[in-house]
Amino acid sequence: MEELASQANLSPWHFYRLFKQTVGVTPKQYATTLRNQILRTGLSSDASVTNVTCEAGFGSIVRAYGSTPGNLGMTPTAYRNGEEGLDIKIAVAHCFLGYVLVGATDKGISAIEFGDDPGVMRRNFEE
Incomplete structure (x- = not known):
């Protein structure tokens, strides 16, 4: 820095x-x-x-x-x-950047993504 x-x-x-x-x-x-x-x-x-x-x-x-x-x-x-x-659990929530998707296993967070459409985000993640 x-x-x-x-x-x-x-x-x-x-x-x-x-x-x-x-x-x-x-x-x-x-x-x-x-x-x-x-x-x-x-x-x-x-x-x-x-x-x-x-x-x-x-x-x-x-x-x-x-x-x-x-x-x-x-x-x-x-x-x-x-x-x-x-077993990856996902959650999507609204935030100041649009929407955030978080995917997690029992070992920790496996994905964090930002987007504008929660439905599209879920579909893309599940593919």
């Missing part, structure tokens, strides 16, 4: 405040969400699970499905395989 603040010619504290005010989340929350999106996208490719987790910025496969909110909520391999029979 200090490097970004420096490039923007702002103090770290001012950069943090301005970033959160503009984006709606802290720089760390943004980076974590981005890392999780990179992981999910990578798991849709043919690259090895180990390479995908490292390229997404996780130190190990274990960290990619840890208890941190926003992670997969299952092992990366199970996520890649679509884990048949896995």
